[in-house]
Amino acid sequence: MAEKRSAGKLYFAVAFEERQDLDDGAGNVSSGWVERFQSRAGYIDMRGGEAVIASRLQGQHTLVVFVRASSQSKSVTSDWRIRDNRDGRIFNIRDITITPDRAWIDFLCQSGVAEG
Secondary structure, three states, X not given: XXXXXXXXXXXXXXXXXXXXXXXOOOOOEXXXXXXXXXXXXXXXXXXXXXXXXHHHHOOOEEEEEEEEXXXXXXXXXXXXXXXXXXXXXXXXXXXXXXXXOOOEEEEEEEXXXXXX
16 A cells, blocks of 8 residues: 655655746747746655666666655646756656545656657
8 A cells, every 4th residue: 555645755846947038138038947836745665666667777867756645746847857966967747647635636757868
Protein backbone atom coordinates (compact mmCIF):
# COMPACT_ATOMS: atom_id res chain seq x y z
CA MET A 1 0.00 0.00 0.00
CA ALA A 2 1.17 3.52 -0.74
CA GLU A 3 2.57 5.70 2.00
CA LYS A 4 0.02 8.03 3.64
CA ARG A 5 0.56 11.65 2.72
CA SER A 6 0.44 14.52 5.17
CA ALA A 7 1.73 18.07 5.48
CA GLY A 8 4.79 16.64 7.25
CA LYS A 9 5.87 14.97 3.97
CA LEU A 10 6.17 18.35 2.17
CA TYR A 11 9.92 18.79 2.79
CA PHE A 12 10.78 20.76 -0.35
CA ALA A 13 10.03 24.27 -1.58
CA VAL A 14 9.41 24.40 -5.34
CA ALA A 15 8.48 27.02 -7.91
CA PHE A 16 6.17 26.37 -10.85
CA GLU A 17 7.31 28.08 -14.04
CA GLU A 18 5.53 28.64 -17.35
CA ARG A 19 7.18 29.39 -20.69
CA GLN A 20 6.22 32.82 -21.96
CA ASP A 21 7.19 35.05 -24.87
CA LEU A 22 8.98 38.13 -23.55
CA ASP A 23 9.29 41.44 -25.42
CA ASP A 24 12.65 43.20 -24.97
CA GLY A 25 11.16 46.63 -25.83
CA ALA A 26 13.02 46.85 -29.15
CA GLY A 27 10.56 44.74 -31.10
CA ASN A 28 12.34 41.46 -30.44
CA VAL A 29 10.54 38.56 -28.80
CA SER A 30 12.33 35.84 -26.88
CA SER A 31 11.00 32.88 -24.98
CA GLY A 32 11.73 32.49 -21.29
CA TRP A 33 10.45 30.90 -18.09
CA VAL A 34 8.30 32.96 -15.74
CA GLU A 35 7.61 31.88 -12.16
CA ARG A 36 3.86 31.65 -11.50
CA PHE A 37 3.79 30.51 -7.86
CA GLN A 38 5.68 28.64 -5.14
CA SER A 39 4.55 25.69 -3.06
CA ARG A 40 5.71 23.11 -0.57
CA ALA A 41 6.16 19.67 -2.17
CA GLY A 42 7.16 16.09 -1.53
CA TYR A 43 9.20 13.81 -3.80
CA ILE A 44 8.72 10.12 -4.56
CA ASP A 45 11.63 8.54 -6.45
CA MET A 46 10.66 6.07 -9.18
CA ARG A 47 12.82 2.98 -8.82
CA GLY A 48 11.49 0.17 -11.02
CA GLY A 49 10.28 -0.51 -14.54
CA GLU A 50 12.15 -0.76 -17.80
CA ALA A 51 11.42 2.82 -18.87
CA VAL A 52 12.74 4.22 -15.58
CA ILE A 53 15.90 2.12 -15.75
CA ALA A 54 16.46 3.09 -19.41
CA SER A 55 16.09 6.78 -18.49
CA ARG A 56 18.75 6.42 -15.81
CA LEU A 57 21.14 5.02 -18.39
CA GLN A 58 20.61 8.25 -20.33
CA GLY A 59 21.31 10.38 -17.24
CA GLN A 60 17.67 11.19 -16.53
CA HIS A 61 15.93 10.93 -13.18
CA THR A 62 12.20 10.14 -12.99
CA LEU A 63 10.20 11.08 -9.90
CA VAL A 64 6.77 12.16 -8.71
CA VAL A 65 6.47 15.62 -7.19
CA PHE A 66 3.29 15.97 -5.12
CA VAL A 67 1.62 19.11 -3.78
CA ARG A 68 -1.67 19.94 -2.13
CA ALA A 69 -4.48 20.54 -4.61
CA SER A 70 -5.32 24.25 -4.95
CA SER A 71 -6.60 26.57 -7.63
CA GLN A 72 -2.97 27.38 -8.52
CA SER A 73 -1.75 23.78 -8.68
CA LYS A 74 -4.81 22.76 -10.70
CA SER A 75 -3.89 25.37 -13.35
CA VAL A 76 -0.50 23.71 -14.09
CA THR A 77 -0.15 21.91 -17.43
CA SER A 78 2.55 19.63 -18.81
CA ASP A 79 4.00 22.65 -20.68
CA TRP A 80 5.21 24.03 -17.35
CA ARG A 81 8.24 22.99 -15.32
CA ILE A 82 9.10 22.73 -11.63
CA ARG A 83 12.23 24.25 -10.05
CA ASP A 84 13.59 23.09 -6.68
CA ASN A 85 14.23 26.34 -4.76
CA ARG A 86 16.94 24.74 -2.62
CA ASP A 87 19.36 23.53 -5.27
CA GLY A 88 17.94 24.89 -8.55
CA ARG A 89 17.21 21.49 -10.13
CA ILE A 90 14.70 21.67 -12.97
CA PHE A 91 11.98 19.05 -13.45
CA ASN A 92 10.11 18.80 -16.75
CA ILE A 93 6.48 17.78 -16.17
CA ARG A 94 5.47 14.68 -18.16
CA ASP A 95 2.05 13.84 -16.67
CA ILE A 96 -0.38 15.25 -14.08
CA THR A 97 -2.71 13.19 -11.90
CA ILE A 98 -5.18 14.31 -9.25
CA THR A 99 -5.46 11.74 -6.44
CA PRO A 100 -8.84 10.01 -5.96
CA ASP A 101 -9.48 11.97 -2.75
CA ARG A 102 -8.77 15.21 -4.71
CA ALA A 103 -6.50 16.47 -1.94
CA TRP A 104 -3.20 16.07 -3.80
CA ILE A 105 -1.83 16.54 -7.30
CA ASP A 106 0.97 14.29 -8.57
CA PHE A 107 3.36 15.56 -11.23
CA LEU A 108 5.34 12.84 -13.00
CA CYS A 109 8.62 14.59 -13.79
CA GLN A 110 12.05 14.04 -15.29
CA SER A 111 15.24 15.89 -14.51
CA GLY A 112 18.38 15.81 -16.60
CA VAL A 113 16.57 16.19 -19.94
CA ALA A 114 16.81 19.01 -22.42
CA GLU A 115 14.19 21.72 -22.17
CA GLY A 116 11.43 21.31 -24.63
